[in-house]
Amino acid sequence: MRQWTDSCSDTTAPSLTLLFYFLARYPMHIEKIYEEIREVDRENAAALATLPHLTGTINEAMRLLPAVLTFSSRVTPPEGLMIDGTFIPGNTKICAPRYTIGRREKPPIVASFRNTEFEFQVETAYVYPHEFIPERWYSQPELIKDKRAFAPFGVGRTSCVGRHLALAQIRLVTAALVFHYRIKFASGENNGEAVERDMKDQLTAQPGACRLVFQSRL
Numbered sequence: 001m002r003q004w005t006d007s008c009s010d011t012t013a014p015s016l017t018l019l020f021y022f023l024a025r026y027p028m029h030i031e032k033i034y035e036e037i038r039e040v041d042r043e044n045a046a047a048l049a050t051l052p053h054l055t056g057t058i059n060e061a062m063r064l065l066p067a068v069l070t071f072s073s074r075v076t077p078p079e080g081l082m083i084d085g086t087f088i089p090g091n092t093k094i095c096a097p098r099y100t101i102g103r104r105e106k107p108p109i110v111a112s113f114r115n116t117e118f119e120f121q122v123e124t125a126y127v128y129p130h131e132f133i134p135e136r137w138y139s140q141p142e143l144i145k146d147k148r149a150f151a152p153f154g155v156g157r158t159s160c161v162g163r164h165l166a167l168a169q170i171r172l173v174t175a176a177l178v179f180h181y182r183i184k185f186a187s188g189e190n191n192g193e194a195v196e197r198d199m200k201d202q203l204t205a206q207p208g209a210c211r212l213v214f215q216s217r218l
């Protein structure tokens with residue numbers, strides 16, 4: 001997969017890199033997706049959208065490593081804003097960091113602004129938040145405690161207009177590659193350790209290097 005340069009800022013491309021990183025780490029999901037896509041038209045994005053394990057795997061990758069880790073354009077009104085019992089001063093840029101929310105366990109989030117510390121109590125939204133479990137998105141809904149936590153494309157009137165296009169592209173590319181290839185880490189990749197270790201948050205996520213081998217199924 002592509003190694004990013006320092007100036008790069010994209011969303012669909014890192015989403016694919018991160019998805020294939022998870023697939024290489026947990027190859028059983030490659031085979032589950034393969035079983036799903038064998039019987040459908042792999043060039044039909046609408047047909048691919050009906051496949052639960054494919055969508056579950058994409059969601060789970062976006063939950064743990066969203067392409068937009070923290071970015072937000074939200075600003076509090078000039079008079080300030082009370083959020084869950086905490087007063088946020090006016091004209092303050094605020095964000096609900098997707099990376100953190102996707103993995104949260106019990107302790108409070110502490111944020112600081114102009115030397116003042118704010119503390120937010122946020123319960124975990126997922127059971128086993130650090131584990132890669134695509135089934136939580138279809139056959140094991142009890143592993144999601146609060147659906148509102150999942151917002152890789154944002155929410156509200158400034159949410160992503162390219163969402164459906166991006167998901168169609170990701171499903172089409174994934175189906176094509178999984179159908180033709182077995183996928184694993186290149187030798188020396190050490191289970192893809194550089195992907196998260198070297199990842200940067202530069203408006204969008206810039207994953208560390210992820211070298212994979214695509215081996216024909218024929």
Ligand code: HEM
Binds near residue numbers: 066155157158
């Ligand atoms: C996996 C791929 C993508 C992800 C994860 C993603 C994520 C996001 C996020 C988090 C936002 C901010 C939402 C907010 O402020 O609440 C956003 C906004 C936006 N996205 Fe995407 N995006 C993706 C693909 C695309 C594509 C392919 C396009 C265009 C074809 C696109 C166009 C836009 C535009 C125009 C906005 C600004 C919307 C506004 O402010 O009204 N995105 N996206």
